[in-house]
Amino acid sequence: MFTVLGASGYIGSRLAEHLRSRGHAVWAPARGDAELLRRPLGHVLYCAGLTADFRTRPFDTVDAHVGLLAQVLRHARFESLLYLSSTRVYMGAATTHEDAALSVLPGDPTYLYNLTKLTGESLCRASGRSGVRVARLSNVVGPGMDAASGNLVADLVRQARAGHIVLRSDPQSSKDYVHVEDLLDWLPRIALAGRAATYNVASGRQTLHAQWLAWLQARTGCTLEVAAESPLQRFSPIDVKRLQAEWGVVPRAVLADDLLQFLPSNDPADPADPVGVTEP
Numbered sequence: 001m002f003t004v005l006g007a008s009g010y011i012g013s014r015l016a017e018h019l020r021s022r023g024h025a026v027w028a029p030a031r032g033d034a035e036l037l038r039r040p041l042g043h044v045l046y047c048a049g050l051t052a053d054f055r056t057r058p059f060d061t062v063d064a065h066v067g068l069l070a071q072v073l074r075h076a077r078f079e080s081l082l083y084l085s086s087t088r089v090y091m092g093a094a095t096t097h098e099d100a101a102l103s104v105l106p107g108d109p110t111y112l113y114n115l116t117k118l119t120g121e122s123l124c125r126a127s128g129r130s131g132v133r134v135a136r137l138s139n140v141v142g143p144g145m146d147a148a149s150g151n152l153v154a155d156l157v158r159q160a161r162a163g164h165i166v167l168r169s170d171p172q173s174s175k176d177y178v179h180v181e182d183l184l185d186w187l188p189r190i191a192l193a194g195r196a197a198t199y200n201v202a203s204g205r206q207t208l209h210a211q212w213l214a215w216l217q218a219r220t221g222c223t224l225e226v227a228a229e230s231p232l233q234r235f236s237p238i239d240v241k242r243l244q245a246e247w248g249v250v251p252r253a254v255l256a257d258d259l260l261q262f263l264p265s266n267d268p269a270d271p272a273d274p275v276g277v278t279e280p
Contacts, residue, residue, distance in 0.1 A: 001025040001027070002024055002043045002188075003026075003027045003036075003041040003044045003045070005029070005036075005048045010145065010146060014180055014183075015188075016028050041078040042078065043080045044080065045188075046081060046084060048068060049065055050064055050065070054112060054113045055112070058112055066116055070123060073127040080131030081124070081191075083120055083121065084135050085137070087136045088117070089121075090238070091111075096237065096239045097241075098136070099198075104118070133194050133197055135190055135199050136198065138176040139153070139178070141154075152209075152212075153177065157259055160216040160217070167213060168227045170230050170231060173208070174208045175235050176207075176238045177205075179256065186201055189247060194246070196242055200240050202243075204244075207254060215255045219257065
């Protein structure tokens with residue numbers, strides 16, 4: 001049995017649907033459900049979190065990334081727990097290996113996301129509970145992306161469907177992206193049988209913004225514009241040797257036509273927004 005926390009979000013909802021399609025019993029409790037701390041949870045997938053709106057909702061961010069997690073780790077009955085963090089925690093780090101030393105700037109409000117995710121990770125390790133693991137997700141793309149989530153590709157897809165893209169960063173900027181279908185395959189494996197405490201869940205490949213623009217223009221015929229003085233944003237390639245060594249995974253192509261599917265945006269009042277699609 002699996003319990004998916006944050007099942008109203010992009011990743012959580014797809015994980016719940018995927019697991020059910022594979023014959024697993026899945027419980028997706030609503031926010032505030034008192035049964036969470038009373039009934040056996042089986043294998044917990046902790047998908048609750050905020051994305052782009054963490055800057056304007058700092059207290060909800062702490063509650064989602066740390067507060068609820070603390071209650072579950074302290075009081076709940078579970079066989080395993082997989083906490084979804086983010087590769088954004090590598091900002092300023094010398095390497096992106098899971099055991100790398102990380103740096104933060106507490107005086108910079110934009111680091112609240114990193115700090116709360118790292119606090120959640122540290123709490124997982126300090127809890128003393130067995131079967132607790134962390135998955136640091138790269139930038140997730142897939143069908144039904146929410147353009148309001150802060151995901152660059154989701155916003156580019158929205159603009160392309162409207163006929164014109166305005167890119168506000170240098171086209172030579174690059175990031176690591178992972179297809180949501182890979183998450184549906186890899187995350188349950190990590191939750192049930194991972195040998196390590198922390199995993200990078202990423203493709204290990206960099207994709208240029210220029211590649212996204214060219215692909216979207218070829219698929220939709222949209223026009224393109226790059227805003228003046230757009231900054232160059234380059235992030236270090238994500239180290240995925242641990243994931244590959246353990247399971248030999250091969251990531252799907254992210255430039256996939258299913259990305260052109262869209263769904264309505266999530267309820268902005270719900271703090272359990274999707275994690276792993278963050279591109280603040």
